[in-house]
Amino acid sequence: xxxxxxxxxxxxxxLANFEKQLLTLPSRKSYLLPAFHMAQQYLDWLPRESILVIxxxxxxxxxxxxxxxxxxxxxxxxxxxxxxxxxCTGVACEAAGAQRIIAAIETVPGKFGRTxxxxxxxxxxxxxxHRGRILGRLTENRVRAIFLEDRGD
Amino acid sequence: xxxxxxxxKTILDESSKHSIAQLFIHKGTCGEATDIVSVCEELGxxxxxxxxxxxxxxxxxDGRCWAAPSVTAQKNNDRGASYSRRFDRIDLGVNLKELxxxxxxxxxxxxxxxxxxxxxSRFGQLDGSLLAAVExxxxxxxxxxxxxxxKSILSKIEESKLSGRGGAHFPTGLKWKLAAQNEGPRYLxxxxxxxxxGVFKDRHLLxxxxxxxxxxxxxxCYAVGVEKAFVYINGQAHKGIESFMTALEQARNxxxxxxxxxxxxxxxxxxxxxxxxxxxxxxESVILNSIExxxxxxxxKPPFATDQGLWGMPTVINNVETLAAVTTLWQDFPPPTKLxxxxxxxxxxxxxxxxxxxxxSWNGFLLSVGAELETVPAILLGGPSGTFVHxxxxxxxxxxxxxxxxxxxxxxxxxxxxxxxxxxxxxxxxESCGECTPCREGTMxxxxxxxxxxxxxxxxxxxxxxxxxASLCMxxxxxxxxxxxxxxxxxxxxxxxxx
Numbered sequence: 132x133x134x135x136x137x138x139x140x141x142x143x144x145x146l147a148n149f150e151k152q153l154l155t156l157p158s159r160k161s162y163l164l165p166a167f168h169m170a171q172q173y174l175d176w177l178p179r180e181s182i183l184v185i186x187x188x189x190x191x192x193x194x195x196x197x198x199x200x201x202x203x204x205x206x207x208x209x210x211x212x213x214x215x216x217x218x219c220t221g222v223a224c225e226a227a228g229a230q231r232i233i234a235a236i237e238t239v240p241g242k243f244g245r246t247x248x249x250x251x252x253x254x255x256x257x258x259x260x261h262r263g264r265i266l267g268r269l270t271e272n273r274v275r276a277i278f279l280e281d282r283g284d
Numbered sequence: 285x286x287x288x289x290x291x292x293k294t295i296l297d298e299s300s301k302h303s304i305a306q307l308f309i310h311k312g313t314c315g316e317a318t319d320i321v322s323v324c325e326e327l328g329x330x331x332x333x334x335x336x337x338x339x340x341x342x343x344x345x346d347g348r349c350w351a352a353p354s355v356t357a358q359k360n361n362d363r364g365a366s367y368s369r370r371f372d373r374i375d376l377g378v379n380l381k382e383l384x385x386x387x388x389x390x391x392x393x394x395x396x397x398x399x400x401x402x403x404x405s406r407f408g409q410l411d412g413s414l415l416a417a418v419e420x421x422x423x424x425x426x427x428x429x430x431x432x433x434x435k436s437i438l439s440k441i442e443e444s445k446l447s448g449r450g451g452a453h454f455p456t457g458l459k460w461k462l463a464a465q466n467e468g469p470r471y472l473x474x475x476x477x478x479x480x481x482g483v484f485k486d487r488h489l490l491x492x493x494x495x496x497x498x499x500x501x502x503x504x505c506y507a508v509g510v511e512k513a514f515v516y517i518n519g520q521a522h523k524g525i526e527s528f529m530t531a532l533e534q535a536r537n538x539x540x541x542x543x544x545x546x547x548x549x550x551x552x553x554x555x556x557x558x559x560x561x562x563x564x565x566x567x568e569s570v571i572l573n574s575i576e577x578x579x580x581x582x583x584x585k586p587p588f589a590t591d592q593g594l595w596g597m598p599t600v601i602n603n604v605e606t607l608a609a610v611t612t613l614w615q616d617f618p619p620p621t622k623l624x625x626x627x628x629x630x631x632x633x634x635x636x637x638x639x640x641x642x643x644x645s646w647n648g649f650l651l652s653v654g655a656e657l658e659t660v661p662a663i664l665l666g667g668p669s670g671t672f673v674h675x676x677x678x679x680x681x682x683x684x685x686x687x688x689x690x691x692x693x694x695x696x697x698x699x700x701x702x703x704x705x706x707x708x709x710x711x712x713x714x715e716s717c718g719e720c721t722p723c724r725e726g727t728m729x730x731x732x733x734x735x736x737x738x739x740x741x742x743x744x745x746x747x748x749x750x751x752x753x754a755s756l757c758m759x760x761x762x763x764x765x766x767x768x769x770x771x772x773x774x775x776x777x778x779x780x781x782x783x
Contacts, residue, residue: 205561267317
């Protein structure tokens, strides 16, 4: 999904869509985490605009909504890179050669990040590719093959 | 002969001996991550199934993650038996010379026999429909249990000695009883956060057999008198969430969670909540805060959740596997079992079912899962709050109930214990929620100390003691465990300095 951009033409529409969906949640504090998930589902991250409407709908102080959002590692308070690869660097993946894969990914064009354990240790090393697919028992060759495939070679 | 041809030939040979009724395509997270879809296309599985007159069933990983991407052929007439036995299993990724070995071990799913009536009995067998689950016994136990009064169910759970499978091993029967004796409304929270590196059994349960969890939830709600249950699932377990939501919808639509199936006067509402990361979110009081919409930080204990949990009301918090295991207590076989998650330097990483009260030597266990013992310097038991077991201790008997949440990572000859220890210490530092000083500051100082060229072991020991004694929750309390155990087991790894 393309991350929400407040300056883009579709910003108003995307925010309105999210708000419309948000109103389906009961106006209670207990729905804060579901509201965050909903925002990421519609906007890909939690821009300031989304925090404002969540606070207003759930009747929670803005500062508390923000403070709670900062406590979850999977909530994104900054606009993420679009289409990046994320390599797992948990213990099992490191032991299975995550660093070799990282070296291979870094030689091909594209954006790249690292994550902590993704809890798929039996398939190590694993990575989430730019399309959001989980790739297990990953090899350098498979990384290159996917890049070539995308280029249409 | 290519591996694909060998696979096809084996299935065809077998089909001439036994008629193949079903081909199971294992499409869980494990299958998808290893590209099962293109393997099926390459193999022409659809054509093969049609030519054999076999039914194609798209199903989950069956716990044998090592075999993914994989397809299981099942012969006819096994469905009516008490367990279904597979006769063929081939890892499409292995070399031809290894094929023989894999075939020989094709029916090894867990440590004792097939364990076919245990927790994993329906793994990799269901097509995602309620009917398939019910045909293989789902909700049969609940139906029987609903004929009994709550008191005798609580006694049965206590007698069974079932204990928490999230790693803390608190007696489940006692927990239920404590909550039941308090005035309601009461809540049930299912801890499906499973955010411990090296542990992936609950995800497999959610993907492979979600109806078993729902059945366990219903039994608990009946026995304790709960009207509202929250299932808090790790936000990264997309397939697990999807699979559980689908099963819940099926159960609702067919009346299983309604008056048609439940005992008189019992009502229950089950709500799914997705987590959003953080190792600390697996801590039970953190989940309570998270569900209430507060910051995900631990609470002081006491009061315990069975007295004052969600919104101050009595709450039972159980791990996914604990509730799933409840459904196995009313049968004669097998004895209570538990799941372990195996990864690292072994031929067959995956989810295994072992006797919960049994003892095994590490040697025997590791051999049975395909480890080459001479290449294993140690194992790490339980991730960032776990301990190392040195190979010198592999002869010793280990009680299965002492292996925490059951995450076992097998080290390889080129693993550096120091690097692993530092990586775990770094993980604990990043995951500390910051609520209490001993953990927030302690995990940071511990990482710093360990990165020194000469490590002040005395200081490390003192710091760990403070964290153990004074941290608000077990993240801080146990963050020093792997460090302590690494230093004990591999003293030569650290150049120590006396103060």
